[in-house]
Amino acid sequence: MTEKPGRQRPGGRTARNRENVLRATADLLLSEGYEQLTIARVAAAAEVAETTVYRRWPSKVHLVADALSELARVENPIPDTGTLEGDLRALLNQVITLVERPEVQRVILTVVSLAAGDDEVVRAKDAFWEARFAGATDIVNRAVARGELPPDTDPYELIEDLAAPAYFRVLITGRPLDSRLVDRSVALALNRQGIRDAAAGSDRRASPSVDG
Incomplete structure (x- = not known):
């Protein structure tokens, strides 16, 4: 074999x-x-x-990191709704659907708790998160092309702002991952560096004035 x-x-x-x-x-x-x-x-x-x-895969840690990345890739395909806000909302809902599964939560909690002082573990964790962020940057690149985001937008920071509250609840507080969290997280991500204001201004320019 x-x-x-x-x-x-x-x-x-x-x-x-x-x-x-x-x-x-x-x-x-x-x-x-x-x-x-x-x-x-x-x-x-x-x-x-x-x-x-x-x-x-030189170790179990590397194998698990790769398997989780593949699971997330298959079950969380990068959305393309045509708008930045739509993409962020769809992406976060996908993430929540995945991490709400009790067996997935157990695995996430286990992986996060692995020894941070072990260089091999750190490299495996970095590879896992790199794979997750690499796909999500497509959302930012499309938004830049549409003029919804400035060219110097940091994709990592935007996705961190979007997903951090959900992971905080999974890992720390155990509070529900509800629709209110989605709304607040999307707003937080869009408000990053004035993104929400820029998008709103673009919408106002594109829409006819109610005053005629």
Whole structure:
């Protein structure tokens, strides 16, 4: 079952193995938790050799970070509603739908609690969040192209402002992730550096005056 390096075509067996490993990891992670997950169990569930897993993911932490990134990518596709506010609202609702699942909350709490002093853990966490923010920057790029945002808008800061309150409730307070939170979080993100004011001004210029 051991693979020969360099012999796999892109999109061929290597891609299938990666997909199977990440799916098996997510399934085991969500059903049984982080502590019960091992490389051996993942390899068995994915029907690949353990060496196949270790070749791409040097540790369980890296494997879990990649599996969570893939889960978020599949279940939280980057929305394209045609407006910045619509995209932010849709994105946050997707995030909330995912993190409201009890099994996902358990995993998030576990991953966040992993030793911050471990360089390997820090790199894996960075890779996970980098993957999440990389997709969300498409929202900002489209908004810049439409003239809704200035070109120097920092995508990371905008998405942080949007998602931070939801993650704070998941990780700290346990308060409900309700529609009021969505409204407040979207407003916070849009108000960042006057974004809300700029968008409102654009809407006023585009709309006919009520005074005729």
